[in-house]
Amino acid sequence: MSTTSFSRLALPDALLANLDSLGYRAMTPVQSRALPAALEGRDVLAQAQTGSGKTAAFGLSLLARLDLASSRIQGLVLCPTRELADQVAEALRALARRLANVKVLTLCGGAPFGPQLASLEHGAHIVVGTPGRVEDHLRRGTLHLGGLATLVLDEADRMLDMGFQAAIDDIAAQTPSRRQTLLFSATYPAEAAEGGLAGFTRGLLHEPHIVRVEDTHNDATIEQHFYVVADEAARLAALRRLLLYYRPASGVVFCHTKRDTHAVADDLNAAGMQALALNGDLEQKDRERILVMFANQSVTLLVATDVAARGLDIDGVDAVFSLGVAHELDVHTHRVGRTGRAGKQGVACTLISEKERFRLLQLSEQQGEEYEPEPLPEVADTTPLAAPMATLQLGAGKKDKLRPGDILGALTGDGGIAGDQVGKIKVLARSAYVAVARGAARQALAKLERDRLKGRNVRVRRVTQ
Missing domain, CATH: 3.40.50.300 (P-loop containing nucleotide triphosphate hydrolases)
Incomplete structure (x- = not known):
């Protein structure tokens, strides 16, 4: 059995089967070094760059150790931005697809409190959120972390840069002292080599397993x-x-x-x-x-x-x-x-x-490379760079039951544009974005302004030059 095979880990069969269906064939370096210790319940301090597989490194550990019979919050993932929190929550839901009734809830600033309160009342296994909004819920008494088993700090160094230390200290103080803590950072402060990050992580980690994955750049790529x-x-x-x-x-x-x-x-x-x-x-x-x-x-x-x-x-x-x-x-x-x-x-x-x-x-x-300055290259083509697509924003989203297929169908229907002129479609809670070929943007905008979408008129505007 390969040392990078997920099957060598103590993961539930449902998780292993889902990993195979998602195309996870072998562990990345951060996964192979962090997951065994995390699955044993140890604290982990890991450095790994974005795109290295760190979300699965802590996500699989969180999911493998859940007590699915309990509706209490067992995992809390803190992220510096709402955007990253949404990415992490989406990744966790994908990893948990074959586990029964796992609920992952996001609590982020910039979103209304009401829907978050309603979701909290129905319970969640894992909460993913930004420090400010999580702290707000704790202060209001709408979030309870007495049953928390694992605290994850994702992009911990960036949260420190953004001034979240006090909020994180306050959140940690309202969790069980015997919880597990997994801390992931893109950069690796020197103090970590001595067993812990000074100041920011003091009191958060207990005898952590330290993982450092060097950012290697292949000269061939x-x-x-x-x-x-x-x-x-x-x-x-x-x-x-x-x-x-x-x-x-x-x-x-x-x-x-x-x-x-x-x-x-x-x-x-x-x-x-x-x-x-x-x-x-x-x-x-x-x-x-x-x-x-x-x-x-x-x-x-x-x-x-x-x-x-x-x-x-x-x-x-x-x-x-x-x-x-x-x-x-x-x-x-x-x-x-x-x-x-x-x-x-x-x-x-x-x-x-x-x-x-x-x-x-x-x-x-x-x-370990000899870098030398070079003369600036001579330019033959002075035509300014031009983006091939334009973006249209729609004033409706997931809350309005809008799906990517609805937008694609509306754009390519009678009098519309060709399918190959439609690019990426991103549907958010209350709005949606669709990329169309720049030369077809005016026709696409007119089509969406003229036709009804999901049985009603939807506001649409162009948000690129």
Whole structure:
């Protein structure tokens, strides 16, 4: 039996059968190192990058140890953002598909309290939520964690960056002292090597099993390039030049500050490239809309801070561009890992000033590679990058019984557009987004404005240029 086979773990047969149906053939490194200890009931402190399989690493442990006969809350997963909480809850429901009547509930800010209260009254086995909203429910007495068996902190370092330490301390204080704690982080602070994260995790973990999965980048799939620039104006000009040279269908530009994200996005849009800024100042609905548009190819470029981009499992990024080496070298490695996934080719370009050359030496020493600056490439095609799709937003969603098939049918019916002109469809609780070929956007908008959907008129608007 392979050492990476799920069948060697003490998992219920229903979970194992479901893993096979979901296409899980072998454990990823973080799963093979964290799951055995988690299934034994031990605390775990694990570092692993987004996309490494960490949700299954803690999710399978949570599900395997549930007492399904009890309706008390046995697992609590805290996430830094509503978006990540929704992703985690969806993944847990998929993993639990063949278990009987497992209820996974999300409690996140930005959503009304009423429906959450009604769901809590009916009980749940696992709650996935953001620290602020979970703390609110505890304060109101609408959430009780006296029977909690496992507390999971997902993207723990990002929650610390966002100022959630006090909320997490308060939540942990209202859970049993003998609970299990599983902590997952994308970066790996040095203190962890000494047995625990200083400050943030003090009192949360008891003799944790420590897992560190190095962010490895295969030279065959990711090309790293470094370019020296003279000043800030030259940095922006170099970025535009690199974008025109590599012409990614999707790319992420990393900046140090929120202000930088707006300045860089404005510069790129002025140059005729479709870019949107992603930072911590955005309201949840705007963040949600931006990420949907990026995922469905209505926007070519995201300009983001490291904090804003953390916790997002963005697949299919062709290239990443850094306007400087990240302050922490592990964060730079995390940026690079956004591209070249699943064996696909990726490019990572970093711009540095003369004063930052020492950071390049540090990065070379850390990664055991000899990185040298290169001259900027010559550009043959100066046509601005153009996103192939446009996004339409509908004012109805899951709560209105709207399904992706309803939207597809409405778009491709009499007088509509061709099926191959319809892209990704994302249906949320109260709204929905559909990507259509940019050249067909006007016709698609007119079709949805003219026809009834699910027997009624639905508001629709175009949310891309």
